[in-house]
Amino acid sequence: MHVVVVTKSTPDTAAKVTVDASGKPTWTEAMVINPWDEYAVTEAVLLKEAHKGQATILTVGTEEHNEALKQGLAIGLDQAARVWDDALVGADSLLYAKAVAAAIQKLGNADLVIFGKEFADLGSDVHVYQVARKLGYAVLGSVSKILEIDFSAKTIKVERMLEQGKQIVTSKLPAVIAVLKDINEPKYPSFIGIRKAAKAEIPVWSLADLGLDAGTRQTQVSAYTNPPKIEGEVEIIEGASAAEKAAKLADKLIEAKVI
Amino acid sequence: MANVFVWAEHFNGKLVQASREALGLGSTLGDVTALVFGKGVDEVVKEAFAYGAKKVIKADDATLADFRAEPYTALLSKVVKDNNPDFVLAAATVRGREVMGGASADLDVGILSDVTDLKVEGGKLVAARAVYSGKVISTEAYVGSGPQFATLRNRAFKALAPDTSRSGEVSSVAPVLSEDQIATKQVSFEESVGQVNLSDAAIIVSGGRGVGGPDGFKPVRELAAVLGGAVGASRATVDAGWIPYAHQVGQTGKVVSPDLYIACGISGAIQHQAGMRTSKTIVAINKDGEAPIFKLARYGVVHDLFEFLPELTKAFKERLGK
Numbered sequence: 329m330h331v332v333v334v335t336k337s338t339p340d341t342a343a344k345v346t347v348d349a350s351g352k353p354t355w356t357e358a359m360v361i362n363p364w365d366e367y368a369v370t371e372a373v374l375l376k377e378a379h380k381g382q383a384t385i386l387t388v389g390t391e392e393h394n395e396a397l398k399q400g401l402a403i404g405l406d407q408a409a410r411v412w413d414d415a416l417v418g419a420d421s422l423l424y425a426k427a428v429a430a431a432i433q434k435l436g437n438a439d440l441v442i443f444g445k446e447f448a449d450l451g452s453d454v455h456v457y458q459v460a461r462k463l464g465y466a467v468l469g470s471v472s473k474i475l476e477i478d479f480s481a482k483t484i485k486v487e488r489m490l491e492q493g494k495q496i497v498t499s500k501l502p503a504v505i506a507v508l509k510d511i512n513e514p515k516y517p518s519f520i521g522i523r524k525a526a527k528a529e530i531p532v533w534s535l536a537d538l539g540l541d542a543g544t545r546q547t548q549v550s551a552y553t554n555p556p557k558i559e560g561e562v563e564i565i566e567g568a569s570a571a572e573k574a575a576k577l578a579d580k581l582i583e584a585k586v587i
Numbered sequence: 588m589a590n591v592f593v594w595a596e597h598f599n600g601k602l603v604q605a606s607r608e609a610l611g612l613g614s615t616l617g618d619v620t621a622l623v624f625g626k627g628v629d630e631v632v633k634e635a636f637a638y639g640a641k642k643v644i645k646a647d648d649a650t651l652a653d654f655r656a657e658p659y660t661a662l663l664s665k666v667v668k669d670n671n672p673d674f675v676l677a678a679a680t681v682r683g684r685e686v687m688g689g690a691s692a693d694l695d696v697g698i699l700s701d702v703t704d705l706k707v708e709g710g711k712l713v714a715a716r717a718v719y720s721g722k723v724i725s726t727e728a729y730v731g732s733g734p735q736f737a738t739l740r741n742r743a744f745k746a747l748a749p750d751t752s753r754s755g756e757v758s759s760v761a762p763v764l765s766e767d768q769i770a771t772k773q774v775s776f777e778e779s780v781g782q783v784n785l786s787d788a789a790i791i792v793s794g795g796r797g798v799g800g801p802d803g804f805k806p807v808r809e810l811a812a813v814l815g816g817a818v819g820a821s822r823a824t825v826d827a828g829w830i831p832y833a834h835q836v837g838q839t840g841k842v843v844s845p846d847l848y849i850a851c852g853i854s855g856a857i858q859h860q861a862g863m864r865t866s867k868t869i870v871a872i873n874k875d876g877e878a879p880i881f882k883l884a885r886y887g888v889v890h891d892l893f894e895f896l897p898e899l900t901k902a903f904k905e906r907l908g909k
């Protein structure tokens with residue numbers, strides 16, 4: 329069996345991100361693996377160990393995304409690959425998804441492709457569904473548990489968390505899934521894992537290597553801005569007792585038509 | 588007038604609230620055709636007209652009874668290809684993201700996803716999106732050609748007041764895939780009960796580490812019940828096993844923007860803020876007056892939550908006549 333995890337690096341979750349004078353988002357902290365991908369990587373390691381198979385981690389991006397690849401290798405994935413090409417600067421999700429799908433095809437024999445729920449920095453998961461369609465695989469987003477998986481019969485059964493409740497679904501493999509935090513307890517790298525990952529050779533493929541051209545861009549970022557500041561100072565509700573404060577707060581919320 | 592298609596999502600015979608919002612926004616951009624896929628959808632068709640559709644294209648078939656991405660995506664792609672509308676909109680729900688992302692790939696067009704604002708400039712969609720966990724807003728524009736896709740964040744747009752006297756032309760289409768061409772099957776659906784649907788909730792009462800344990804959510808739930816709200820939770824309480832993950836608000840949970848967010852015993856870590864900072868009014872209740880949550884809040888109460896919440900619940904009961 330072969331499982332592929334698709335990842336990227338993002339600013340550390342606690343990082344303060346602001347838009348600088350040139351109009352670009354900027355932060356000081358180090359890049360880390362996209363927080364949702366910790367669950368994707370862990371799930372791939374668990375599957376690979378249970379089914380004695382192979383697991384690959386893949387990114388499309390500049391060298392800074394090696395950070396996410398190395399984290400995946402250090403936790404226990406077998407090999408990594410990176411796609412980069414100057415034509416990918418400012419790529420929209422469609423071109424990104426085409427590159428991911430082509431790289432998965434180049435890796436070959438994928439039974440299951442695992443994404444974290446979304447890319448926390450781009451605030452986007454649309455590539456997950458685009459990759460699935462480009463590969464012609466079934467797609468299951470919002471997966472909170474893999475209930476059964478059989479790589480020889482090529483079937484999977486998962487629990488999905490939808491807005492109204494839990495859906496249990498079966499699918500044929502190969503399939504693409506996007507996983508939630510609930511799916512596992514994330515594994516962290518061991519010292520041996522980190523040393524192994526540091527020495528790993530990671531191939532870099534261009535669009536030409538994947539038989540792709542950049543095509544025409546469909547969507548484009550025109551500006552980044554800092555969100556509006558929350559107006560005004562907090563009003564602390566004072567009172568001699570909990571009951572007095574509660575009465576004041578309830579009155580204020582009703583008066584302000586919040587309730 | 589622009590020709591606007593809205594994929595109308597429904598559950599248990601009703602449009603989901605976020606789809607009503609999508610119909611509402613669509614009506615401000617042009618003439619809306621609602622796309623209603625399912626089995627036994629006549630009530631949903633009526634509702635789509637009531638919420639602003641001028642026309643409906645429906646597909647009523649057993650293969651579409653349970654939501655599955657493949658048959659829905661294949662059909663959406665075909666309907667859009669055959670009719671070539673200007674804009675294709677849907678709610679950025681779990682199902683909406685799957686279907687719209689998939690169809691955009693089928694048609695090789697771009698998509699503006701999970702947008703919080705959307706307008707048309709020179710015939711092209713221009714959207715605002717929250718990036719870097721809501722720390723930055725990005726303005727993204729459609730620059731390609733072909734039908735322009737966008738998914739809309741829950742509660743970012745207004746639904747029209749429903750008018751059941753509205754109706755219009757309904758046409759039918761057949762599904763693209765037959766059952767044996769579909770790789771997925773729904774085995775079961777377990778509907779969640781009470782206080783969990785955070786995405787649609789107008790009021791959310793959330794508990795953090797300060798609730799102290801699973802039982803500490805009792806006063807949080809009681810307040811939510813009186814206000815008709817949903818119950819949220821910080822990551823710490825979910826990781827501690829005090830409340831299921833479905834309640835988690837924040838970076839690795841749900842992103843919400845209710846009218847009122849009451850944070851009880853939540854310090855307000857940046858990861859939590861990522862999930863709730865766009866709430867319209869934030870109330871912070873915490874015994875530590877230095878907690879970062881007070882920087883986001885409109886109203887603050889520095890008090891022990893176990894003493895304060897029952898009093899607040901009582902105060903609302905009296906005032907709301909419950």
